[in-house]
Amino acid sequence: MSFEEFHDWRVCSWELPSSVSYILRVQRKDTGKVKEFIYKQPKAAANKVEKLMEDPLNEITICDEDQIQFVSYNNELVDALLEDDDDSDDD
Numbered sequence: 001m002s003f004e005e006f007h008d009w010r011v012c013s014w015e016l017p018s019s020v021s022y023i024l025r026v027q028r029k030d031t032g033k034v035k036e037f038i039y040k041q042p043k044a045a046a047n048k049v050e051k052l053m054e055d056p057l058n059e060i061t062i063c064d065e066d067q068i069q070f071v072s073y074n075n076e077l078v079d080a081l082l083e084d085d086d087d088s089d090d091d
Helices: 003-011 042-053 075-089
Strands: 022-028 034-039 058-063 068-071
Touching: 022 042, 034 042, 042 058
Parallel strands: none
Antiparallel strands: 022 034, 022 058, 058 068
C-alpha cells in the first residue's frame, strides 16, 4: 500500500459504529466551549440541530456515515450580537 493510499484510508476517512447515526459537535462562538451529542435516530438528531440553530452563537458540525457538514451563522450578525452584549454589560 502506498503512503497516499494509507493516508486517504486512515487520515481522510472516518467510520461510525453501526449503533450511531449522527455525531453533532457544537462550539460556542462567545466562549469557545464545545459539546458533542451522539444520536442513534436521525429524527432525534434533526430535532437537536433545529434547536441548536436557533442560537446564532452556535457553530455546528454534523457527521454521519457519508459526510461532515459545518453550519454557522453569518459572522456579521454574530459580531453585532456580541457587540450588543458587550455594550449591555457596561450599564
